[in-house]
Amino acid sequence: MNAQSMPMTVRPEDERATLSEVLRGHGVGPTHQRIEIARALFSRMTHLSADQVLAAVNQRHAETSKATVYNTLKLFVEKGLVREVIVDPTKVFYDPNTSPHHHFYDVETGEITDIDGDRISILGLPALPEGKVAAGIDLIIRVRGAA
Amino acid sequence: MNAQSMPMTVRPEDERATLSEVLRGHGVGPTHQRIEIARALFSRMTHLSADQVLAAVNQRHAETSKATVYNTLKLFVEKGLVREVIVDPTKVFYDPNTSPHHHFYDVETGEITDIDGDRISILGLPALPEGKVAAGIDLIIRVRGAA
């Protein structure tokens, strides 16, 4: 089971256990803090910045430090649980949807919306530079309110 | 005449005049500082961050403040003289090539390379969100050294 296949609704008493399994399945030892951070991301299935994750976690009950949120988000990226979305020059967003997809980014509101990967084909994708491998492909369509 | 059609080599005594014309043609009043910043970008035709622009300008002779570099780069973006490239979570790069194109970004070295827009076709581009207009389309291919 991976993050994408996690049921959208689970009985509250099962939620922690389910999240623990998701973490373990990605080679991440489950701790209170990591479970809370995973819940913040996966229960919303939306793009959150580090400070939004921190706020969401601490609003609930669990005191979690800034350092742990940053450590954990970096770990989740390494382990493939979430994906970094770099569209806003001021902060990184974390996307719990790790399937191939692209992004609309509203430069005025900061809102990020997914574009399913299979709705787009990219033809003539150039050969990667010598000795390099792909680490991610993201088509970013910046939009703003009509004039 | 626009930035792209500016001759790659000009007689030094004409360079300031040429850059002045480019700026004026984009509705930007030419000042010493703006000319120096434009020269830093257009003489290299490469992707520079704000601090690289600052270093390039001040290395030459013209003392220019950090605030002016940031003000000017923002103005250049508004006026279509350069394009922001947002691929690195720690800083924005400015690209003097404003024709439609995409980017390779090496996550290990930080190197950015252009991909000509006409080498790639994007099929099935989804409709923009209601009431929105496109502000930029950038396919970012992140690469890293092979394992």
Add this chain to the structure above:
DNA sequence: GGTGAAGTTAGACAGAGTCCAATTCTTATC
């Protein structure tokens, strides 16, 4: 219950970018 490794923490720190009030420059007009 003891031990070591893994995880968490507060708070200091670094770097990019913003803001502001004071100064300097540009430009239009005479």
Add this chain to the structure above:
DNA sequence: GATAAGAATTGGACTCTGTCTAACTTCACC
């Protein structure tokens, strides 16, 4: 060329995101 008004520039303080470190806590295992 002098002048005045608006535009541009400036240093420095400031904000914010993210990193680092050394101490502390938790956990698994014996």
